[in-house]
Amino acid sequence: MIEFKQVSKTFRLGKREVHAVKDVSLKVEQGDIYGIIGFSGAGKSTLLRLVNLLERPSEGSIEIQGVNVTSLSAKELRKQRRNIGMIFQNFNLFNSRTVAGNIAYPLKLAGTPKHEINTRVEELLRFVGLADKAKDYPDQLSGGQKQRVGIARALATNPDILICDEATSALDPDTTADVLRLLRQVNREFGITILLITHEMEVIQSVCTKVAVMENGEVIESGGVFEVFTDPQHATTKRFIRSVQQDLPSPNVLAEWRESGGGSLYRLQFKGPVANEPVLSTVTAKHGITFNIVYGSVRELEERLFGNLIVSFLGDPADVEAAIKEIATLTDIEEVQEIER
Numbered sequence: 001m002i003e004f005k006q007v008s009k010t011f012r013l014g015k016r017e018v019h020a021v022k023d024v025s026l027k028v029e030q031g032d033i034y035g036i037i038g039f040s041g042a043g044k045s046t047l048l049r050l051v052n053l054l055e056r057p058s059e060g061s062i063e064i065q066g067v068n069v070t071s072l073s074a075k076e077l078r079k080q081r082r083n084i085g086m087i088f089q090n091f092n093l094f095n096s097r098t099v100a101g102n103i104a105y106p107l108k109l110a111g112t113p114k115h116e117i118n119t120r121v122e123e124l125l126r127f128v129g130l131a132d133k134a135k136d137y138p139d140q141l142s143g144g145q146k147q148r149v150g151i152a153r154a155l156a157t158n159p160d161i162l163i164c165d166e167a168t169s170a171l172d173p174d175t176t177a178d179v180l181r182l183l184r185q186v187n188r189e190f191g192i193t194i195l196l197i198t199h200e201m202e203v204i205q206s207v208c209t210k211v212a213v214m215e216n217g218e219v220i221e222s223g224g225v226f227e228v229f230t231d232p233q234h235a236t237t238k239r240f241i242r243s244v245q246q247d248l249p250s251p252n253v254l255a256e257w258r259e260s261g262g263g264s265l266y267r268l269q270f271k272g273p274v275a276n277e278p279v280l281s282t283v284t285a286k287h288g289i290t291f292n293i294v295y296g297s298v299r300e301l302e303e304r305l306f307g308n309l310i311v312s313f314l315g316d317p318a319d320v321e322a323a324i325k326e327i328a329t330l331t332d333i334e335e336v337q338e339i340e341r
């Protein structure tokens with residue numbers, strides 16, 4: 001659907017070169033909600049501008065639906081752009097036009113007949129839940145409503161791809177959740193492929209199917225959201241995941257536990273169906289030991305369960321060791337060493 005092939009983008013600032021994107025190869029499949037996450041300056045916006053055809057790569061190529069867009073003529077580019085809807089952090093609505101006028105704008109540009117525009121605008125207003133706001137102006141709307149107008153406008157020309165540039169960064173958590181739900185609906189009902197950039201792991205966790213983590217212009221890790229969340233490889237990815245996942249008690253609680261003579265703590269991770277199985281109780285009972293759950297969380301990612309438990313084992317040390325060995329054959333287990341977060 002969208003394929004980056006060894007794409008680099010270098011900006012020249014006088015004698016200085018800024019390598020905004022370095023050798024990025026990524027494949028966004030049809031129907032994906034693909035999230036690109038990274039800290040400020042990682043190269044996310046530049047990558048979007050390359051898909052959006054606002055920048056040309058210094059090296060490599062980008063294919064959209066099998067077409068190498070790096071070699072298109074100006075006319076072909078305009079046509080291709082109509083197939084890509086875009087929403088923005090600051091909504092980018094025309095304040096002088098009504099809600100209906102904003103949504104109609106891209107259709108007017110495309111030369112759509114007036115009666116068709118009216119029907120389409122009504123349909124889109126209903127879809128985004130703003131049927132009663134057609135005649136309002138953007139200034140009269142909340143942030144979440146403005147972004148709904150942005151989404152309706154982006155969908156007006158029936159694009160195959162929707163690009164979201166930090167689309168929820170200016171919204172509060174509840175409104176963010178509403179807008180993300182709407183994006184999921186756009187993806188499911190219309191089969192639109194979504195490519196989004198964000199610096200918030202919550203967004204990736206709640207809506208994306210795939211994720212790429214960027215740092216210093218490079219993609220340092222990518223894959224299915226469940227896989228990346230449950231088995232992150234890179235320190236930066238782990239940092240992002242920690243921002244949404246309370247997977248350890250606070251340092252104070254851990255210190256208190258150790259000071260009160262609490263034994264070694266182990267972290268168990270359960271992924272997918274095994275999360276439902278009583279691994280701990282079965283194995284500890286078999287070895288004649290007991291366990292204490294000190295901390296725990298179970299979350300759902302991409303409709304799969306992912307559990308994280310911090311436990312201590314009580315019993316004869318040899319039995320505890322044997323039980324831990326057996327648990328390790330069934331799921332991930334490691335001793336909790338660190339107190340620092």
Ligand SMILES: Nc1ncnc2c1ncn2[C@@H]1O[C@H](COP(=O)(O)OP(=O)(O)OP(=O)(O)O)[C@@H](O)[C@H]1O
Nearest residue numbers: 011018019020038039040041042043044045046047
């Ligand atoms: N037009 C430009 N000219 C020169 N340098 C640029 C240009 N656009 C981006 N850069 C540089 O490229 C690097 C990547 O910037 P980019 O905006 O893509 O990062 P980002 O991950 O989107 O960051 P943010 O989240 O802050 O928007 C930065 O060092 C930035 O200063």
